[in-house]
Amino acid sequence: GAVVSQHPSRVICKSGTSVKIECRSLDFQATTMFWYRQFPKQSLMLMATSNEGSKATYEQGVEKDKFLINHASLTLSTLTVTSAHPEDSSFYICSARFPGLAGGGGPDTQYFGPGTRLTVL
Amino acid sequence: GNSVTQMEGPVTLSEEAFLTINCTYTATGYPSLFWYVQYPGEGLQLLLKATKADDKGSNKGFEATYRKETTSFHLEKGSVQVSDSAVYFCALRSSGGSNYKLTFGKGTLLTVNP
Numbered sequence: 721g722a723v724v725s726q727h728p729s730r731v732i733c734k735s736g737t738s739v740k741i742e743c744r745s746l747d748f749q750a751t752t753m754f755w756y757r758q759f760p761k762q763s764l765m766l767m768a769t770s771n772e773g774s775k776a777t778y779e780q781g782v783e784k785d786k787f788l789i790n791h792a793s794l795t796l797s798t799l800t801v802t803s804a805h806p807e808d809s810s811f812y813i814c815s816a817r818f819p820g821l822a823g824g825g826g827p828d829t830q831y832f833g834p835g836t837r838l839t840v841l
Numbered sequence: 842g843n844s845v846t847q848m849e850g851p852v853t854l855s856e857e858a859f860l861t862i863n864c865t866y867t868a869t870g871y872p873s874l875f876w877y878v879q880y881p882g883e884g885l886q887l888l889l890k891a892t893k894a895d896d897k898g899s900n901k902g903f904e905a906t907y908r909k910e911t912t913s914f915h916l917e918k919g920s921v922q923v924s925d926s927a928v929y930f931c932a933l934r935s936s937g938g939s940n941y942k943l944t945f946g947k948g949t950l951l952t953v954n955p
Contacts, residue, residue, distance in 0.1 A: 764945050
C-alpha cells in the first residue's frame, strides 16, 4: 500500500520556540495532504488541508499564523508550530490523498503518517 | 453536515471472541465509508473501505458492509486476537466535488485479553 512518513516522530522543545514537522508521501505524488491534531483518547481534529502550489485551507478555529503549512512539492508538506506553548503539546498526524493507480486505492483514499508527538516544556 | 457515530468504548474481549463495533453515519448523497485502526503510539492505518451501497470491505479477518437503508457500516470480526487491541475509527468521505475531507467518529478502544 501507499506509504506516508513523518519526521520527527517525537520532539520536545522549549516554550516560545518553533517546530517544523515534515510529511512525505514516499511512493506516490500527493496534490492534497491533510494535517490533524489528536488529543489523548480523542478523535482526530482536522486542522487544515494542504494543496500543492497554493495556500492551505484552515478549519474554523485554527490559527493560520501559528500553524504554518507549506506544501512545497508533490511529495512534501510541512507544518510549523510557531512560538509553541505547552497547550500546543499534542499528537500531530498528516495524511496524503492517494491519487489512485491501477489495482490500487481509489481517489478518495487517504493514507496516514505515523504521527509526531510534540511536547512543549 | 456529515457526522459519524460510533459505539463508545472501551470494549474488552477475550481472545477468540466475536467483535462488533457499531458505526452509523449522516451524510448527503453516497459517501465512501472507511474503518481505520490506530495501534498504540502510531498513526492511523486504513483497515477497510466500501464505496457504494451493499459493498463489503474486508481485511485481516475484519468485515464491514455498507448499509444505506440503515446508514450503517458496522465492523465485525469472528475471532479476535490480542494483536487486534487498538483504537478503531469509522470515517466517511462525501461523494462528489473536490472535497476529500474525512469525517471521523470518536474512536472505539478495543482491548483483547489472552
